[in-house]
Amino acid sequence: MYPDKLKELILAGESSTIEFKRKFTTPEKIAKEISAFANTLGGYLIFGVEDDRKITGVESEKSEIDLIEKACGFYLEPPIEPQIYIINMNGKDLVAIYIKESITKPHKVLLNPDNKKSRKIAYIRVGEQSVIASPEMTRVLSSQNDDSTPVRLIVGDKEKRLFSYFERHQRCTVMDFANLVNISRRRAERLLVRLVRARVLQIHQDSNSDYFTLIGK
Incomplete structure (x- = not known):
């Protein structure tokens, strides 16, 4: 992905196919967003951007990518392999994930995997939100x-x-x-x-x- 493409996505704002996150939180939360995109029309998950499109950047690309890979491989069933891009804008690094609409739906998120009450839930995009299917x-x-x-x-x-x-x-x-x-x-x-x-x-x-x-x- 080129910087011009990323800039275009940021200017477009959040939608059913674009989601901004200021920073990474947990692999489980990342998995929910990825599940929703894969189960709907696909889309872009961009980290280092506020909801109002302000660019804040990410602290560590490597640790962020590790979280993404854990989310996709351990918290999603079946697993997903998204396209991951690291792009510098205005001197700050952003991480963008492109998730294609899946042909093996539904992708479910494994919630509380270390707990006996673990469960699997599918998510979809409804407008700008990722919701439980x-x-x-x-x-x-x-x-x-x-x-x-x-x-x-x-x-x-x-x-x-x-x-x-x-x-x-x-x-x-x-x-x-x-x-x-x-x-x-x-x-x-x-x-x-x-x-x-x-x-x-x-x-x-x-x-x-x-x-x-x-x-x-």
């Missing part, structure tokens, strides 16, 4: 892999009632669908995820909950 979103991420089995669309009574619902509403949640056709939340989730895999619906996640829309609407 919901169970529905995690299922959809798993279905996006190249080796996932194609889904044949079967339109039954429940699907027909859902399509009629979309004629009157722009979006539908899992509970909206469950109440509409009088089924359990778990079964409604499975049917909606199946329609996402069949490329009929699109799943969205905001700070409150998941919702589904018809593709092309």
